[in-house]
Amino acid sequence: MSRSSSTPPHSSHQFLTAVLFRQGPSAMPYSEDVKWMIRQHVISLVDAFPALRPQTAAYTHNDGRTVDLLQVAGTVPMVYLQVTYHIPIVVWLMEAYPRQPPCVYVNPTRQMVIKRPHPHVNPSGLVSLPYLRNWIYPTSNLADLARNLSVVFGRDPPLYSQQPRPNPNPNPNTFPPIAYPPPAPSPRPHRPTEDSSQVYKRNAVDKLADRLNCDIEALRRSRGAEMEQLINAQVLLRQREEQISKGLTEMRDEKEGLEIQLQMVLMNSEIVEAWLSENLGKRIINVETAIEHSDLLSKQMLECSSSDLAIDDLIYALDKALQEGSIPFDQYLKSVRMLSREQFFHRAMSAKARATQLQAYASGMAQRSSSQTRMI
Numbered sequence: 001m002s003r004s005s006s007t008p009p010h011s012s013h014q015f016l017t018a019v020l021f022r023q024g025p026s027a028m029p030y031s032e033d034v035k036w037m038i039r040q041h042v043i044s045l046v047d048a049f050p051a052l053r054p055q056t057a058a059y060t061h062n063d064g065r066t067v068d069l070l071q072v073a074g075t076v077p078m079v080y081l082q083v084t085y086h087i088p089i090v091v092w093l094m095e096a097y098p099r100q101p102p103c104v105y106v107n108p109t110r111q112m113v114i115k116r117p118h119p120h121v122n123p124s125g126l127v128s129l130p131y132l133r134n135w136i137y138p139t140s141n142l143a144d145l146a147r148n149l150s151v152v153f154g155r156d157p158p159l160y161s162q163q164p165r166p167n168p169n170p171n172p173n174t175f176p177p178i179a180y181p182p183p184a185p186s187p188r189p190h191r192p193t194e195d196s197s198q199v200y201k202r203n204a205v206d207k208l209a210d211r212l213n214c215d216i217e218a219l220r221r222s223r224g225a226e227m228e229q230l231i232n233a234q235v236l237l238r239q240r241e242e243q244i245s246k247g248l249t250e251m252r253d254e255k256e257g258l259e260i261q262l263q264m265v266l267m268n269s270e271i272v273e274a275w276l277s278e279n280l281g282k283r284i285i286n287v288e289t290a291i292e293h294s295d296l297l298s299k300q301m302l303e304c305s306s307s308d309l310a311i312d313d314l315i316y317a318l319d320k321a322l323q324e325g326s327i328p329f330d331q332y333l334k335s336v337r338m339l340s341r342e343q344f345f346h347r348a349m350s351a352k353a354r355a356t357q358l359q360a361y362a363s364g365m366a367q368r369s370s371s372q373t374r375m376i
Contacts, residue, residue: 021035028070030093030097041142044143051077053072055071071093073107076153078157087149089105091146098137104126104149106127108159112159113161113162120158129152138224138227148213297353301353
């Protein structure tokens with residue numbers, strides 16, 4: 001697999017910031033809300049495994065699409081038979097990362113061969129681990145993935161060195177390849193047996209590691225579910241906070257309005273009390289004659305309005321009488337027709353009187369303004 005030029009350690013942070021947050025046609029195909037999390041995941045991975053370096057490269061999907069993605073390439077250490085080896089890998093961060101797991105490949109050199117069959121690596125180098133299959137957003141990350149790779153590869157190395165061919169003209173400036181674990185030999189009839197205590201110890205360690213991985217995955221799932229619940233509860237609390245703030249604002253406005261109305265009621269009460277104290281003990285006033293009309297038009301409007309309202313009350317009484325069966329239907333229709341005609345007459349007279357009164361008022365205002373103009 002061809003590699004792009006990797007970044008030096010001191011510039012990894014600047015490289016990730018420049019690549020992830022650039023805009024325009026060359027922007028990386030990741031969601032804006034997770035780019036900072038991607039940056040933190042890669043930085044944590046590079047800090048934990050300095051042999052890995054972030055870079056960008058073109059990735060070709062199975063349907064032929066080619067897209068520029070972020071990848072981390074280098075080696076991860078593993079311990080096999082008390083010897084440390086370094087396995088070259090490439091970690092591709094797909095478009096849906098970190099909500100979906102990355103794609104991990106072992107990247108053998110010319111002197112290496114992929115072990116076949118391998119429980120976690122297929123012949124093309126694609127890695128399949130329980131950690132990747134049980135990827136949980138947002139708790140799963142690249143640093144834990146690399147540690148898991150180191151442990152799993154230490155139990156069963158995915159690569160081994162192939163025997164180099166003899167070179168008739170050896171070059172003294174060349175270095176021998178790094179020796180990786182050789183392939184497991186096929187069983188033979190007289191193969192010496194291993195120490196039973198060592199076999200028991202290795203099997204116990206493998207079972208304990210598998211059980212520990214299962215417990216870790218279960219704990220991650222439970223913590224992820226709890227985190228989702230807490231996030232949902234936080235969103236709900238924020239919505240309720242906004243509703244409470246809005247309700248408090250409305251209540252303050254309503255309180256101010258009620259205080260204004262209370263002041264008006266108190267002021268009117270004082271006026272009424274003053275009038276009552278002033279007129280207490282005086283002669284009884286006839287309500288019918290207490291209001292005097294300023295002119296004939298006002299008197300006519302008051303009489304027409306009173307007749308209109310009285311006819312409304314009378315029609316209502318006729319409706320109740322009809323419902324109770326006190327009057328026949330034909331008598332009801334005759335009475336309502338007569339009352340409606342009379343009510344229309346009163347309403348027309350009231351409207352005409354109102355229009356005449358307004359016209360007279362406008363004429364008086366015009367004459368008053370003209371007389372003031374002449375005086376000036």
